[in-house]
Amino acid sequence: MTKKITIAIDAMGGDNAPRKNLEGLEIFVKKNLKKKDFHIILYGNKEILDKEIKNFNFPLEIIDIIHTENVVSDEETPLTAIKNSKNSSMWNAVKSQIEGKADITLSAGNTGVLLVISKMILKMMKEVSKPALAGLWPSKKGMSVVLDLGANIECDDKNLVDFSEMGAALYKSIFPNQQPYVSLLNIGSEEIKGTEHLKKAYTKLSELSNESNFLFNGYIEGNQLMDGKTNVIVTDGFTGNVALKTAEGTAKFITDSLKASLTENILSKISLIFSYFSLKRFKSRLDPSKYNGAIFLGLSGPVVKSHGGTNALGFYYSIDLCYRIIKGDLMNEIKSNLKHLDAGN
């Protein structure tokens, strides 16, 4: 029997934890029960968890609960949290990886604290100088990976090349049957455009592309982020964060405006009867729950951050993401993509 995929979950992190986290876990367990290839460790207050878990019908053998005394609050800053967090569910869920208990950690708690704790406990991979936060982004052809979404305000060409290689590895691990196509986000598609860091990263990626596991697709502009021609989009954390939030804001603006239009009078309300199922499918395609889960890359082990305010379905998607990342052997994919760095290239 092969080793089971073990996911360490911070059961106390996020809004309405641990209830929502357990509801998400229930969806995951129901969908994957037959596979018998995974194990879950819940970190949190044992008394609360034991009581809550009675509302669910989990098979006992797939879940362990490890008691932790504290919870990292949303108000905590990374600085205060390091001092206060050693008995927290978050800290111990991350630490489980170096204890050899788990393959991956999932938390919906305080993002800043999770990033700092993960870096402290798991340490950087020796080949990588800065970690990156990667996210899933909808596209015409399915899903893309975009990074960095905010871990680093400023990035040089070495960072951008690292991010490309780690992003391609992440894409490959989640979508094992697809070919990763890497692009750099820029303000024009011509080679002469962009910052000096971007131009140098462009040259390096063009050279590496022949010997690597991904294809380099050059530059793209913001309006091509979702056209699916490329599926790993690399940028610095400032630009990536602004792009992500601008896309969220635009989507909300348009769907709010559509909702107002379709309920403005009796005729438009009648139309909703006929378009009900179509609009439901339209909404489902754009449902942010499906894209829930940002992956922290560049450490000796993978950490996934779920949105704190997501619903049970969103939390399920982030557990599923953890499962797929380990099943797809992310860490070895990353090492393989970074191999040329060991050779001193």
Next chain:
Amino acid sequence: MTKKITIAIDAMGGDNAPRKNLEGLEIFVKKNLKKKDFHIILYGNKEILDKEIKNFNFPLEIIDIIHTENVVSDEETPLTAIKNSKNSSMWNAVKSQIEGKADITLSAGNTGVLLVISKMILKMMKEVSKPALAGLWPSKKGMSVVLDLGANIECDDKNLVDFSEMGAALYKSIFPNQQPYVSLLNIGSEEIKGTEHLKKAYTKLSELSNESNFLFNGYIEGNQLMDGKTNVIVTDGFTGNVALKTAEGTAKFITDSLKASLTENILSKISLIFSYFSLKRFKSRLDPSKYNGAIFLGLSGPVVKSHGGTNALGFYYSIDLCYRIIKGDLMNEIKSNLKHLDAGN
């Protein structure tokens, strides 16, 4: 009688020029004829323009045609264009301002060339070290001004403060009855977030806010760009360009997806009969024609760039923007906002 607002139009710039430009002008003239407070100078090939203009019913006294031999092509780079462009419609439309013939210049031609030519001919204002490209952006409460949209890849705190003051002046000139609220685009709303340039600009704008014609609203994130709580959003040209194009791409992705959903089966098609007028209004609210026209700020005179591929309605909106900018006395608004620089602050 007060002096007429005179707009110099590059009649040959943009797709389907000069026909589309004249169609846009026709809409403008029809809407504003009674005002008798404007004059139009068309720069372009006189033979072509004389022939084309016969299809329209323009009152003779409001339009002059000035013959120019060449047209700047879309393939031209700024470098080659400077040599080749001196007899072009674009060059002469910009030059009309220093000849005292026009108050503002409008072109739908090659953006890069227009920026370089404008800077060469009109020169920078002495208080400003970098020019900015500003655009209109839809919001819940109407329209906002966003800058820089791509004139400068890298900006320091002085540039960001200049852009804030020029952007507030632009907003005031277009919407004279509204109060400009300036925000810096960042990746968090806390004072400690962001680059050093952003933090310094934040401090300067907080100090200036007491004595200036606009209110400083601090930082916003990408998802707040369209909520209307702030109406002048300032960022560097790289981030601004990515944000603009990401918003465009997201809007297209969602509306394409909606279109596909609402035509996928007979029921959803029936719904369109009932929602026809509501969806038409929804579409009209988002129509990019309404936001057509980017304003080049920081030179001794204002230059407006229309999208090359816009339709007649979009070109009309860019003419209307020129008219409102001059009516709202943009250049004096800018000078007033920059006044503190003369005092050596």
